[in-house]
Amino acid sequence: KNEVEQSPQNLTAQEGEFITINCSYSVGISALHWLQQHPGGGIVSLFMLSSGKKKHGRLIATINIQEKHSSLHITASHPRDSAVYICASPRSKTSYDKVIFGPGTSLSVIP
Amino acid sequence: DTGVSQNPRHKITKRGQNVTFRCDPISEHNRLYWYRQTLGQGPEFLTYFQNEAQLEKSRLLSDRFSAERPKGSFSTLEIQRTEQGDSAMYLCASSLMGGNTEAFFGQGTRLTVV
Numbered sequence: 153k154n155e156v157e158q159s160p161q162n163l164t165a166q167e168g169e170f171i172t173i174n175c176s177y178s179v180g181i182s183a184l185h186w187l188q189q190h191p192g193g194g195i196v197s198l199f200m201l202s203s204g205k206k207k208h209g210r211l212i213a214t215i216n217i218q219e220k221h222s223s224l225h226i227t228a229s230h231p232r233d234s235a236v237y238i239c240a241s242p243r244s245k246t247s248y249d250k251v252i253f254g255p256g257t258s259l260s261v262i263p
Numbered sequence: 264d265t266g267v268s269q270n271p272r273h274k275i276t277k278r279g280q281n282v283t284f285r286c287d288p289i290s291e292h293n294r295l296y297w298y299r300q301t302l303g304q305g306p307e308f309l310t311y312f313q314n315e316a317q318l319e320k321s322r323l324l325s326d327r328f329s330a331e332r333p334k335g336s337f338s339t340l341e342i343q344r345t346e347q348g349d350s351a352m353y354l355c356a357s358s359l360m361g362g363n364t365e366a367f368f369g370q371g372t373r374l375t376v377v
Contacts (some may be wrong), residue, residue: 156305185365185366187368192370193300193352193354193370193371193373194368194369194370194371195306195354195356195368195369195371196368197365197366197367197368200365238305238306240305242366250308251308251366253305253306253307254305255303255304255305256303256304256305
């Protein structure tokens with residue numbers, strides 16, 4: 153069983169739709185990291201959160217530490233949002249060497 | 264550009280050849296991480312440095328792999344006698360020390376061994 157799981161694995165949406173990607177983890181963590189990876193490989197950091205909710209533009213991330221669950225929401229989705237979204241849990245408070253990455257959710261937004 | 268920089272972006276090599284990748288982290292970051300990512304999978308940890316010291320190596324890092332960070336700034340990852348199974352995206356990230364610090368990733372180097 154993976155320590156960090158994501159759902160769905162693949163997602164296709166029409167432009168403008170509200171999108172939710174879920175991340176569940178079984179290990180104890182202090183924070184969760186949402187990352188975006190475009191075709192070509194580059195990874196961009198979206199959010200690092202340890203409680204509550206964070207918002208940046210059309211992206212919203214929430215986390216419930218007790219339930220070991222986080223969600224990434226995209227409002228008014230756009231084709232440029234098409235990417236793989238990865239959640240990661242740095243298990244150590246001080247280092248990314250123990251980070252556990254989820255398998256990623258591949259999002260495709262169709263015009 | 265003050266982000267994490269990796270070179271080259273793509274590398275095609277013949278099996279058995281040696282390859283070296285470079286990572287330039289964000290200048291004030293004292294931690295540097297190397298990951299490997301195969302198609303359809305999340306990144307897997309390979310090794311990391313705190314300043315010039317290599318603090319941990321994954322079991323994924325066979326004897327053919329070596330990483331250095333000689334002056335605590337840029338880092339190199341060398342793969343000797345490449346095998347087809349080494350074909351992957353090699354990602355570098357850097358961060359500050361401290362609680363809940365965020366790691367910033369480079370664009371990656373895609374290695375294809377033919």
